[in-house]
Amino acid sequence: xxxxxxxxxxxxxxxxxxxxxxxxxxxxxxxxxxxxxxxxxxxxxxxxxxxxxxxxxxxxxxxxxxxxxxxxxxxxxxxxxxxxxxxxxxxxxxxxxxxxxxxxxxxxxxxxxxxxxxxxxxxxxxxxxxxxxxxxxxxxxxxxxxxxxxxxxxxxxxxxxxxxxxxxxxxxxxxxxxxxxxxxxxxxxxxxxxxxxxxxxxxxxxxxxxxxx
DNA sequence: TTGCAGATCATCT
DNA sequence: GATGATCTGCAAG
Numbered sequence: 001x002x003x004x005x006x007x008x009x010x011x012x013x014x015x016x017x018x019x020x021x022x023x024x025x026x027x028x029x030x031x032x033x034x035x036x037x038x039x040x041x042x043x044x045x046x047x048x049x050x051x052x053x054x055x056x057x058x059x060x061x062x063x064x065x066x067x068x069x070x071x072x073x074x075x076x077x078x079x080x081x082x083x084x085x086x087x088x089x090x091x092x093x094x095x096x097x098x099x100x101x102x103x104x105x106x107x108x109x110x111x112x113x114x115x116x117x118x119x120x121x122x123x124x125x126x127x128x129x130x131x132x133x134x135x136x137x138x139x140x141x142x143x144x145x146x147x148x149x150x151x152x153x154x155x156x157x158x159x160x161x162x163x164x165x166x167x168x169x170x171x172x173x174x175x176x177x178x179x180x181x182x183x184x185x186x187x188x189x190x191x192x193x194x195x196x197x198x199x200x201x202x203x204x205x206x207x208x209x210x211x212x213x
Numbered sequence: 214t215t216g217c218a219g220a221t222c223a224t225c226t
Numbered sequence: 227g228a229t230g231a232t233c234t235g236c237a238a239g
Contacts, residue, residue: 052231061231072224090221092232109231140232150223185231208232215239226228 013159013167019080019099023053023106026099027199031178034169035113037146038162044118044125044146046136047169049201050111050208052183054096056104061189064105075154076105083164085143085153092140095148097157097166111184111198112137114206115145122146138208177202181211 011034019026028051036045054062063073063086075084076098084096084107096107113136115122122136122145123129136142143149157164180196187193200207 054231063231068225070225086231087223088230089232090223090230094231096231111231138232144233183231188230215237217237218235220232220234222230224229 011160011167011169013162013165014081014157016079016081019097019157020101021080021099023055023099023108024197026097027051027053027108027197028178030097030108030110030166031199031201032169033166034116035110035146035166036117036160037148037164039147042118042121044115044121046113046115046117046206048110048113048166049204049206050113051199052109052111053197053199054107054109055197056100056106059189060192061183061186062105062107067105069105073105076107077103078154081157083148083152083155083157085148085150087150089140093143093149094139095143095146095152109139110142111139112200112206112208113142114204133205137206141208179211184209 030048030051033048035048036043057064057067064076072086075082078098079102080099082098084098085093087093095110098107100106115136126145136145155164157166178199179202181198182194183198200211
Protein backbone atom coordinates (compact mmCIF):
# COMPACT_ATOMS: atom_id res chain seq x y z
CA UNK A 1 0.00 0.00 0.00
CA UNK A 2 1.77 3.13 -1.18
CA UNK A 3 1.96 6.11 1.09
CA UNK A 4 0.26 9.13 -0.53
CA UNK A 5 2.58 12.11 -0.73
CA UNK A 6 1.44 15.60 0.12
CA UNK A 7 0.43 17.54 -2.97
CA UNK A 8 2.44 20.71 -3.16
CA UNK A 9 0.68 23.55 -4.91
CA UNK A 10 2.44 26.30 -2.97
CA UNK A 11 4.44 27.90 -5.72
CA UNK A 12 4.41 31.03 -7.82
CA UNK A 13 3.31 30.20 -11.38
CA UNK A 14 5.37 31.78 -14.12
CA UNK A 15 3.51 34.49 -16.02
CA UNK A 16 3.42 35.27 -19.71
CA UNK A 17 6.09 37.90 -19.07
CA UNK A 18 8.35 35.20 -17.63
CA UNK A 19 7.93 33.15 -20.79
CA UNK A 20 8.49 36.10 -23.13
CA UNK A 21 12.26 35.70 -23.21
CA UNK A 22 14.66 33.98 -25.62
CA UNK A 23 14.77 30.18 -25.34
CA UNK A 24 18.32 29.99 -23.97
CA UNK A 25 17.33 32.25 -21.07
CA UNK A 26 14.12 30.38 -20.31
CA UNK A 27 15.97 27.06 -20.47
CA UNK A 28 18.26 28.27 -17.70
CA UNK A 29 15.43 29.79 -15.70
CA UNK A 30 13.34 26.62 -15.74
CA UNK A 31 16.03 24.59 -13.98
CA UNK A 32 14.81 24.22 -10.40
CA UNK A 33 11.24 25.17 -11.22
CA UNK A 34 8.28 22.96 -10.34
CA UNK A 35 6.27 21.41 -13.19
CA UNK A 36 2.78 20.14 -12.34
CA UNK A 37 0.21 18.36 -14.51
CA UNK A 38 -3.35 17.94 -13.25
CA UNK A 39 -5.81 15.30 -14.33
CA UNK A 40 -9.02 15.87 -12.43
CA UNK A 41 -8.19 15.29 -8.78
CA UNK A 42 -4.80 13.79 -9.62
CA UNK A 43 -1.58 15.76 -9.76
CA UNK A 44 1.85 14.66 -10.89
CA UNK A 45 5.07 16.54 -11.39
CA UNK A 46 8.41 17.51 -10.00
CA UNK A 47 11.44 19.73 -10.17
CA UNK A 48 12.85 20.45 -13.63
CA UNK A 49 16.49 19.33 -13.81
CA UNK A 50 17.17 19.20 -17.57
CA UNK A 51 16.10 21.43 -20.47
CA UNK A 52 17.10 22.20 -24.05
CA UNK A 53 16.67 25.47 -25.91
CA UNK A 54 15.48 25.51 -29.52
CA UNK A 55 16.11 29.01 -30.75
CA UNK A 56 13.92 29.39 -33.83
CA UNK A 57 14.20 29.70 -37.57
CA UNK A 58 18.02 29.87 -37.64
CA UNK A 59 18.45 26.80 -35.40
CA UNK A 60 19.06 23.82 -37.63
CA UNK A 61 17.90 21.42 -34.92
CA UNK A 62 14.57 23.17 -34.47
CA UNK A 63 11.35 21.94 -36.02
CA UNK A 64 10.90 25.54 -37.15
CA UNK A 65 14.25 25.79 -38.93
CA UNK A 66 14.12 28.02 -42.01
CA UNK A 67 10.71 29.27 -40.98
CA UNK A 68 9.13 25.89 -41.51
CA UNK A 69 5.51 26.10 -40.36
CA UNK A 70 3.36 22.99 -40.45
CA UNK A 71 0.30 21.61 -38.73
CA UNK A 72 2.57 19.88 -36.25
CA UNK A 73 4.66 22.83 -35.13
CA UNK A 74 2.13 25.66 -35.28
CA UNK A 75 2.05 25.92 -31.48
CA UNK A 76 5.65 27.11 -31.65
CA UNK A 77 4.41 30.23 -33.42
CA UNK A 78 1.84 30.99 -30.73
CA UNK A 79 2.21 33.33 -27.77
CA UNK A 80 4.77 32.57 -25.06
CA UNK A 81 3.52 30.26 -22.34
CA UNK A 82 1.91 27.64 -24.57
CA UNK A 83 2.82 23.97 -24.58
CA UNK A 84 4.20 22.52 -27.81
CA UNK A 85 3.71 18.75 -27.67
CA UNK A 86 4.74 16.53 -30.55
CA UNK A 87 4.82 12.81 -31.24
CA UNK A 88 7.95 11.08 -32.48
CA UNK A 89 9.50 7.68 -33.15
CA UNK A 90 6.02 6.24 -33.40
CA UNK A 91 5.59 6.04 -29.64
CA UNK A 92 6.94 9.01 -27.73
CA UNK A 93 5.62 12.45 -26.91
CA UNK A 94 7.85 15.43 -26.05
CA UNK A 95 6.85 18.52 -24.07
CA UNK A 96 8.12 22.03 -24.88
CA UNK A 97 7.41 25.44 -23.40
CA UNK A 98 6.86 28.05 -26.11
CA UNK A 99 8.70 31.29 -25.39
CA UNK A 100 9.96 34.56 -26.91
CA UNK A 101 7.15 36.23 -28.85
CA UNK A 102 4.18 35.50 -31.10
CA UNK A 103 5.39 34.34 -34.52
CA UNK A 104 8.87 33.70 -33.09
CA UNK A 105 9.02 29.88 -33.04
CA UNK A 106 11.29 29.40 -30.02
CA UNK A 107 10.74 26.77 -27.36
CA UNK A 108 12.34 24.90 -24.49
CA UNK A 109 12.20 21.11 -24.40
CA UNK A 110 11.70 19.68 -20.91
CA UNK A 111 13.95 16.61 -20.83
CA UNK A 112 13.87 15.48 -17.21
CA UNK A 113 12.36 16.22 -13.82
CA UNK A 114 13.01 15.02 -10.33
CA UNK A 115 9.63 13.44 -9.58
CA UNK A 116 8.20 14.76 -6.33
CA UNK A 117 4.41 14.81 -6.68
CA UNK A 118 2.15 11.89 -7.56
CA UNK A 119 4.85 9.22 -7.55
CA UNK A 120 2.39 6.36 -7.37
CA UNK A 121 0.37 7.73 -10.28
CA UNK A 122 3.52 8.13 -12.36
CA UNK A 123 4.65 4.60 -11.57
CA UNK A 124 1.26 3.32 -12.73
CA UNK A 125 1.40 5.29 -15.98
CA UNK A 126 4.93 4.07 -16.64
CA UNK A 127 3.85 0.50 -15.90
CA UNK A 128 6.33 0.31 -13.06
CA UNK A 129 7.57 -0.22 -10.49
CA UNK A 130 10.66 1.44 -11.89
CA UNK A 131 13.68 2.88 -10.09
CA UNK A 132 12.75 6.48 -9.34
CA UNK A 133 15.65 7.83 -11.30
CA UNK A 134 14.25 6.28 -14.47
CA UNK A 135 10.71 7.48 -13.92
CA UNK A 136 11.02 10.88 -15.63
CA UNK A 137 14.57 10.83 -17.05
CA UNK A 138 14.04 11.67 -20.71
CA UNK A 139 11.43 13.60 -22.68
CA UNK A 140 9.40 10.56 -23.66
CA UNK A 141 9.47 9.01 -20.21
CA UNK A 142 8.49 12.30 -18.63
CA UNK A 143 5.45 12.69 -20.88
CA UNK A 144 4.36 9.15 -20.22
CA UNK A 145 4.68 9.61 -16.46
CA UNK A 146 2.79 12.90 -16.51
CA UNK A 147 0.09 11.68 -18.89
CA UNK A 148 0.95 14.28 -21.54
CA UNK A 149 -0.14 13.67 -25.13
CA UNK A 150 -1.13 15.58 -28.24
CA UNK A 151 -4.31 16.77 -26.52
CA UNK A 152 -2.04 19.11 -24.55
CA UNK A 153 -0.49 20.66 -27.65
CA UNK A 154 -1.28 24.37 -27.69
CA UNK A 155 -2.53 24.38 -24.11
CA UNK A 156 -1.51 27.30 -21.92
CA UNK A 157 0.70 26.95 -18.85
CA UNK A 158 -1.47 28.63 -16.25
CA UNK A 159 -1.99 29.01 -12.53
CA UNK A 160 -1.97 26.27 -9.96
CA UNK A 161 -5.49 25.15 -10.93
CA UNK A 162 -4.65 24.77 -14.62
CA UNK A 163 -3.93 21.38 -16.13
CA UNK A 164 -0.40 22.52 -16.93
CA UNK A 165 1.55 24.81 -14.66
CA UNK A 166 5.16 25.64 -14.02
CA UNK A 167 6.54 27.95 -11.41
CA UNK A 168 8.92 28.76 -8.63
CA UNK A 169 8.48 26.49 -5.62
CA UNK A 170 8.22 28.32 -2.30
CA UNK A 171 11.56 26.83 -1.38
CA UNK A 172 13.38 27.07 -4.67
CA UNK A 173 15.98 24.49 -5.40
CA UNK A 174 19.49 25.87 -5.58
CA UNK A 175 20.11 26.10 -9.31
CA UNK A 176 23.53 27.68 -9.10
CA UNK A 177 24.78 24.24 -10.17
CA UNK A 178 23.02 24.53 -13.52
CA UNK A 179 25.54 24.03 -16.30
CA UNK A 180 25.37 24.07 -20.09
CA UNK A 181 26.17 21.17 -22.38
CA UNK A 182 25.35 20.17 -25.94
CA UNK A 183 21.89 18.98 -26.93
CA UNK A 184 20.94 15.31 -27.29
CA UNK A 185 20.11 13.60 -30.55
CA UNK A 186 20.67 16.52 -32.92
CA UNK A 187 23.86 15.34 -34.63
CA UNK A 188 22.28 16.09 -37.99
CA UNK A 189 22.22 19.82 -37.20
CA UNK A 190 25.73 20.72 -38.30
CA UNK A 191 27.41 23.39 -36.19
CA UNK A 192 24.20 23.77 -34.19
CA UNK A 193 24.75 20.31 -32.75
CA UNK A 194 27.79 21.51 -30.81
CA UNK A 195 26.19 24.62 -29.34
CA UNK A 196 25.75 24.49 -25.55
CA UNK A 197 21.98 24.82 -25.50
CA UNK A 198 21.18 22.07 -23.00
CA UNK A 199 20.97 22.96 -19.33
CA UNK A 200 21.30 20.40 -16.56
CA UNK A 201 21.54 20.49 -12.80
CA UNK A 202 25.10 19.24 -12.39
CA UNK A 203 25.35 16.03 -10.44
CA UNK A 204 21.61 15.43 -10.36
CA UNK A 205 20.75 11.71 -10.39
CA UNK A 206 17.55 12.46 -12.28
CA UNK A 207 19.09 13.40 -15.66
CA UNK A 208 18.44 11.50 -18.87
CA UNK A 209 22.19 11.41 -19.48
CA UNK A 210 25.15 12.76 -17.58
CA UNK A 211 26.74 15.87 -19.11
CA UNK A 212 29.92 14.04 -20.04
CA UNK A 213 28.59 10.87 -21.61
C1' DT B 214 28.82 -0.44 -18.35
C1' DT B 215 28.32 0.24 -23.19
C1' DG B 216 26.40 -0.35 -27.68
C1' DC B 217 23.11 -1.88 -30.94
C1' DA B 218 18.72 -3.22 -33.00
C1' DG B 219 13.93 -3.08 -33.01
C1' DA B 220 9.62 -1.02 -32.07
C1' DT B 221 6.12 1.95 -34.53
C1' DC B 222 3.70 5.97 -36.78
C1' DA B 223 2.90 11.09 -37.50
C1' DT B 224 4.92 14.10 -40.35
C1' DC B 225 7.25 15.70 -44.18
C1' DT B 226 9.34 15.28 -48.90
C1' DG C 227 8.98 6.27 -48.93
C1' DA C 228 12.12 8.03 -45.42
C1' DT C 229 12.92 9.91 -41.14
C1' DG C 230 13.04 11.13 -36.25
C1' DA C 231 14.45 16.67 -30.20
C1' DT C 232 13.32 8.23 -28.01
C1' DC C 233 13.15 4.16 -25.10
C1' DT C 234 13.91 -0.57 -24.02
C1' DG C 235 15.87 -5.08 -23.79
C1' DC C 236 19.54 -7.87 -24.74
C1' DA C 237 24.25 -9.15 -25.88
C1' DA C 238 29.01 -8.32 -25.49
C1' DG C 239 33.01 -6.67 -23.04
